[in-house]
Amino acid sequence: MIKRYDLIDWTAEAHNHYVPFQGRNAETDIQNKSILPRIPIKVPGSIYDALVTAGLLEDPFYEMNSLKAQWVAGYWWKYETELTMSLPAEGERAELVLEGVDYKGHIFFNGQKVGYSENMYVPFVADVTALVREGANKIAVVLENAPDEIGQIGYTSLTTTQKARFTYKWDWCTRLISIGLYRPAYIRIYDTVRVENFYFKPIGIEGDAEIYVDLHGNTEGCTVRASIGGASFESGLDFKYRKTAKGRVHVDDVKLWYPINEGEQYLYDLVIEVLKDGNVIHAETHKVGFRQIKLEPNDNAPIGALNYTFTVNGKKVYARGVNLTPLDHTCYTDPVKLEALLTLMKKANMNVIRVWGGGVIEDEIFYDLCDRMGFMIWQEFIQSSSGIDNIPSKHEKFLVNQHKTAQWATKTRRNHPSLAVWSGGNELMDGDWVPVDFGDRNIGELLGIVTQNSPHVPMLPTSASGPWEFLDINHPGENHDVHGPWQYAGETGQYHLFNNSDSMFHSEFGVDGMLSLRSMKKFLSEENIKVTSMGENCVWRHHGEWWDSSHRDNHIFGVPETIEQQIGRSQYIQAEGLRNGLEANRRRTYQNSGSIIWQINEPYPNICSTTLIDYYNETKPVFWQVGKAFAPLNVNLKYDKLIWEPSEEFTAEVYICLDGEEQEVEYTYTAGGKTVTGKAVAGRTGGVLVGEVKCIAGGKYIDIALSAKAADGKTFENAIRLLVRQPNGLCADEGILGFYPETQD
Numbered sequence: 214m215i216k217r218y219d220l221i222d223w224t225a226e227a228h229n230h231y232v233p234f235q236g237r238n239a240e241t242d243i244q245n246k247s248i249l250p251r252i253p254i255k256v257p258g259s260i261y262d263a264l265v266t267a268g269l270l271e272d273p274f275y276e277m278n279s280l281k282a283q284w285v286a287g288y289w290w291k292y293e294t295e296l297t298m299s300l301p302a303e304g305e306r307a308e309l310v311l312e313g314v315d316y317k318g319h320i321f322f323n324g325q326k327v328g329y330s331e332n333m334y335v336p337f338v339a340d341v342t343a344l345v346r347e348g349a350n351k352i353a354v355v356l357e358n359a360p361d362e363i364g365q366i367g368y369t370s371l372t373t374t375q376k377a378r379f380t381y382k383w384d385w386c387t388r389l390i391s392i393g394l395y396r397p398a399y400i401r402i403y404d405t406v407r408v409e410n411f412y413f414k415p416i417g418i419e420g421d422a423e424i425y426v427d428l429h430g431n432t433e434g435c436t437v438r439a440s441i442g443g444a445s446f447e448s449g450l451d452f453k454y455r456k457t458a459k460g461r462v463h464v465d466d467v468k469l470w471y472p473i474n475e476g477e478q479y480l481y482d483l484v485i486e487v488l489k490d491g492n493v494i495h496a497e498t499h500k501v502g503f504r505q506i507k508l509e510p511n512d513n514a515p516i517g518a519l520n521y522t523f524t525v526n527g528k529k530v531y532a533r534g535v536n537l538t539p540l541d542h543t544c545y546t547d548p549v550k551l552e553a554l555l556t557l558m559k560k561a562n563m564n565v566i567r568v569w570g571g572g573v574i575e576d577e578i579f580y581d582l583c584d585r586m587g588f589m590i591w592q593e594f595i596q597s598s599s600g601i602d603n604i605p606s607k608h609e610k611f612l613v614n615q616h617k618t619a620q621w622a623t624k625t626r627r628n629h630p631s632l633a634v635w636s637g638g639n640e641l642m643d644g645d646w647v648p649v650d651f652g653d654r655n656i657g658e659l660l661g662i663v664t665q666n667s668p669h670v671p672m673l674p675t676s677a678s679g680p681w682e683f684l685d686i687n688h689p690g691e692n693h694d695v696h697g698p699w700q701y702a703g704e705t706g707q708y709h710l711f712n713n714s715d716s717m718f719h720s721e722f723g724v725d726g727m728l729s730l731r732s733m734k735k736f737l738s739e740e741n742i743k744v745t746s747m748g749e750n751c752v753w754r755h756h757g758e759w760w761d762s763s764h765r766d767n768h769i770f771g772v773p774e775t776i777e778q779q780i781g782r783s784q785y786i787q788a789e790g791l792r793n794g795l796e797a798n799r800r801r802t803y804q805n806s807g808s809i810i811w812q813i814n815e816p817y818p819n820i821c822s823t824t825l826i827d828y829y830n831e832t833k834p835v836f837w838q839v840g841k842a843f844a845p846l847n848v849n850l851k852y853d854k855l856i857w858e859p860s861e862e863f864t865a866e867v868y869i870c871l872d873g874e875e876q877e878v879e880y881t882y883t884a885g886g887k888t889v890t891g892k893a894v895a896g897r898t899g900g901v902l903v904g905e906v907k908c909i910a911g912g913k914y915i916d917i918a919l920s921a922k923a924a925d926g927k928t929f930e931n932a933i934r935l936l937v938r939q940p941n942g943l944c945a946d947e948g949i950l951g952f953y954p955e956t957q958d
Contacts, residue, residue: 223394223398225263257313336621406435407429436450439458535813603646769936804899837954917932
């Protein structure tokens with residue numbers, strides 16, 4: 214059995230380059246010292262947080278303090294800890310495991326170097342059996358300064374590392390380069406042999422599965438037994454396939470795993486036992502699920518198009534998704550914050566999470582929670598566009614490291630029923646700005662790794678994919694999986710664009726909006742909590758960069774008098790614009806097979822951004838309107854613009870969208886003092902047109918109330934408020950401030 218000793222309490226000290234390797238000064242024989250006092254630090258954790266706690270650094274998220282913290286990644290950091298333990302017993306092996314070394318690390322055990330790590334994602338493992346001492350054992354990690362890498366703007370073709378690029382600066386975060394031990398570190402002791410990895414491969418949906426188990430260590434005389442749901446097999450080892458045992462099971466009356474709102478998230482215990490001479494010498498249990506996820510052709514798909522329709526256990530599922538960035542700039546994942554975020558997302562009827570290629574392969578707990586909650590994961594490999602060129606890197610060092618990441622990721626994440634699709638990366642294009650396909654060497658080699666290690670999970674070459682990168686209604690038939698826009702396209706342009714879109718899938722787009730005053734007070738001084746803009750205020754620009762909604766909102770409402778007005782207007786436009794775009798896509802189910810919003814969260818607090826939930830896990834009004842658009846039963850309107858002229862006739866078509874099998878729906882809509890009720894049959898085939906709203910625009914707003922109830926008990930209710938132009942040419946705002954709430958009981 215495996216014994217694990219977590220290495221949590223460390224110290225860290227900063228050094229000039231190479232100093233930790235010398236020890237004593239050659240000229241004076243004086244001990245070389247760090248440039249700062251040694252500080253305590255938790256692993257996993259953040260060097261920035263530890264420096265703040267020690268009083269050596271101001272909060273880098275406050276105002277423009279990140280500029281004062283950029284020195285951190287330029288130094289070498291020496292981490293040290295000590296573990297008291299006994300010598301391994303005869304036959305036992307001791308391994309040092311560092312799950313997240315960011316980025317270039319030299320690792321020492323009791324003063325002897327045991328290895329080097331240069332990959333942020335692949336865990337470092339070293340056998341230290343012969344080096345263990347009775348009593349105190351010292352572990353040290355010397356991290357070189359963070360390497361040069363490309364932030365959001367640059368040349369993808371020149372990328373050389375497997376390091377999270379967003380920390381080098383992106384439009385929704387500052388430049389604050391991650392460095393340190395950001396995932397767990399521990400010593401593990403095992404007797405003779407341990408499981409290296411396993412593969413639970415469901416076959417169909419009748420309870421059949423193949424199971425492969427790879428062992429590490431002295432496997433002479435060993436067999437493997439795997440048990441699940443009352444079925445089991447015992448197998449010897451095939452040394453041709455690297456000490457692998459394999460077998461097949463059939464579980465009677467199998468219970469399947471389904472995503473959110475489609476069925477139960479049933480998980481089985483898979484018990485793997487290693488036997489020697491008939492005795493169990495190692496055992497472990499893992500949660501797995503029986504499910505079959507495929508990508509099938511869209512309805513009326515153009516010839517040659519890739520498949521974008523998710524089918525789960527033979528049933529089509531519309532993708533109601535969000536893009537996820539790392540939770541924190543340091544890349545450390547706080548499990549409590551993560552579960553709270555996912556819980557909110559489930560409340561908003563989301564079922565797909567795209568793990569974006571400029572970030573990280575997420576921590577194991579993320580995939581465990583998604584298994585349990587019912588999210589489907591779109592997992593990208595770690596590469597992203599750069600704007601000047603988006604050509605996947607062919608640098609040999611990059612490809613070697615990327616292959617290591619892909620081998621590790623496919624073998625460790627493949628067993629999660631939530632894993633629905635692999636993707637080569639974010640916005641990768643050829644020299645003509647066309648999304649790459651599997652003919653690209655970089656992407657083709659990734660496909661080979663997926664095919665070898667995780668063949669039951671489909672793969673897309675990149676996001677977006679197809680002949681056209683960005684949504685453009687002037688290119689009909691070429692909008693396959695597209696990105697953009699990320700800002701409100703205007704009071705008529707937003708509606709014209711989405712009402713005429715023929716996208717097959719929309720894996721990244723959004724609308725920007727400000728965060729709450731409550732959150733703003735957490736990272737801004739009082740003097741900067743005022744009516745201003747990114748262009749006028751450098752502190753604001755430091756927390757939002759491209760996402761200045763003031764010009765948009767001032768054009769509609771005029772210059773605000775208070776910060777509360779500025780926030781409320783911005784949040785109203787974000788909520789209105791994004792909800793409407795999502796509903797337009799959904800009306801075309803399964804010609805359009807899904808929407809994935811940019812973005813659910815942020816790793817750094819932004820005054821204005823495309824997030825639905827801010828850094829502090831506070832929801833914006835848009836979050837709850839997205840929940841309405843994604844609801845299993847949804848009543849929505851198709852209209853041409855946001856602002857209507859006085860005495861103009863407002864018209865809008867009324868549609869019902871319903872997940873599940875066809876059934877009768879009772880609906881009601883009210884506008885201009887007139888209420889219409891009726892019944893219609895709706896189901897998985899897209900929006901059903903049930904009527905038309907007509908009223909004369911007057912006063913300050915046009916209010917429409919929508920509600921419905923399906924035969925199976927699903928209900929829906931929402932209120933929409935549109936604008937009427939006032940005599941001064943602007944629109945009134947007092948009735949839209951807080952109309953879409955930030956929170957929901």
